[in-house]
Amino acid sequence: MSLRALASCILFVALVSLFSSNFSNAFNITKILSNTSDFGSFNNLLTQTGLAETINSRSSLTILALDNGAVGSLQGKSKDEVQRILMNHVILDYIDQNKLKNLPNKTTTMTTLLQASGVAQQGQGFLNVTVSGNDILFGSEVKDSPLAARFVKSVYAEPYNISVLQISQSIVAPGISAPAPYTTLPPPPPSKKAPAPSPMTRKAPPPAPTKGEEDSGNTAAAPGPADSGAPCALGSGAAVAVLMGLVLNFVGL
Ligand SMILES: *[C@@H]1O[C@H](CO)[C@@H](O)[C@H](O)[C@H]1NC(C)=O
Ligand SMILES: *[C@@H]1O[C@H](CO)[C@@H](O)[C@H](O)[C@H]1NC(C)=O
Ligand SMILES: *[C@@H]1O[C@H](CO)[C@@H](O)[C@H](O)[C@H]1NC(C)=O
Ligand SMILES: *[C@@H]1O[C@H](CO)[C@@H](O)[C@H](O)[C@H]1NC(C)=O
Ligand SMILES: *[C@@H]1O[C@H](CO)[C@@H](O)[C@H](O)[C@H]1NC(C)=O
16 A cells, blocks of 8 residues: 555544544443443343434433333334334433423423434324323323333433433334335434434444444445545554554654
8 A cells, every 4th residue: 555545544544533532422322221231121222223323422312211121012023113112212302300300380292313313203203291190101292192101210310411211111102113104214304413323423434344233224324435445444443553553663664
C-alpha cells in the first residue's frame, strides 16, 4: 500500500474514532441491564433486534424492562414482531419513579420509539399510563386495549438521560403482530433524532461482515463508506492495530 493511501487511511480511522467517541452517549443499555441477571433475556432481545444501539444513540429515554419470566410471552414471535413490540417499551422521555407517581391527572399518554419509527398505526405508538390506587398501569393507547402491565420497580435512573423501569408483563398493541402495510421497515425519518443510527454517524467505518442479524429489520440498508479504500476494509480494531504497528515501525526507523 502506498504511503499516501496509508496516511489517508490513518487520518480516516482517527477521525472516525474521534467522531464516535465524542458523540457516544454516557450510557450503554446493554451494560446497565447486565448488572442483574433478571433482565438477561430482555437484554439479549434488545441486542438481537438492534434496538440496543438505537437506544444508546438517543437521550432522555425510559425503558420498560421485562424480567426473564415476563419475556417468555414474546417467544415464538418473529424478530420483526419482537422488534415492533419492544419499540413500544421505549418511551421518548425521561420518566423516573417519582414522576410516574405524580402524574398530574393520574393518567397520561406517552410516546414510544414505535411512533418515531413510522410503522405505528392507529395509536400503536402511544402508551396509556394511569395511576390506579397503589398501582401504575401501562397499556397501549389503541382503543379498548387493556391496561394490563403494572409498574414493578425502578431498575436504573440517570437523570435526565435514561431511566429503566420494570413492568410486570409485555405491552402488545392490538394489530402489532401483523406487519405494517410495507413489507419491511421504512428508513427512519431523515430529520430529528432518527431511531436507527446510521453507520456513517455512529459507527466505525467498515461495514464488516456482521453476524447476519443487522441486515434485516430496522437497518435501512445504509451504504458503507464506499471509497474508504482497501487498507481500511479491515475491522476497525484490526485496522487501527495494524496501522499503529506500521506507524510505530516507520517512526522507529
Ligand atoms: C447525560 O448525558 C449528557 C450528554 O450526553 C452527559 O453530559 C451527562 O453527563 C449525562 N448525565 C449523566 C448523569 O451521566
Ligand atoms: C456496551 O456494554 C456491553 C457489555 O458490557 C459491551 O459488550 C458493548 O461493547 C458496549 N457497547 C458500547 C457501544 O460501548
Ligand atoms: C450495578 O449494581 C451496583 C450494586 O447494586 C450499583 O452500585 C451500580 O451502580 C450498578 N451499576 C449499573 C451500571 O447499574
Ligand atoms: C389535566 O386535566 C385538565 C382538565 O381535564 C386539563 O385541562 C389538563 O390539560 C390536564 N393536564 C394534563 C397534564 O394532561
Ligand atoms: C387511559 O385509559 C383509561 C382507561 O381506559 C382512560 O380512562 C383514560 O382516559 C386513558 N388516558 C388517556 C390519557 O387517554
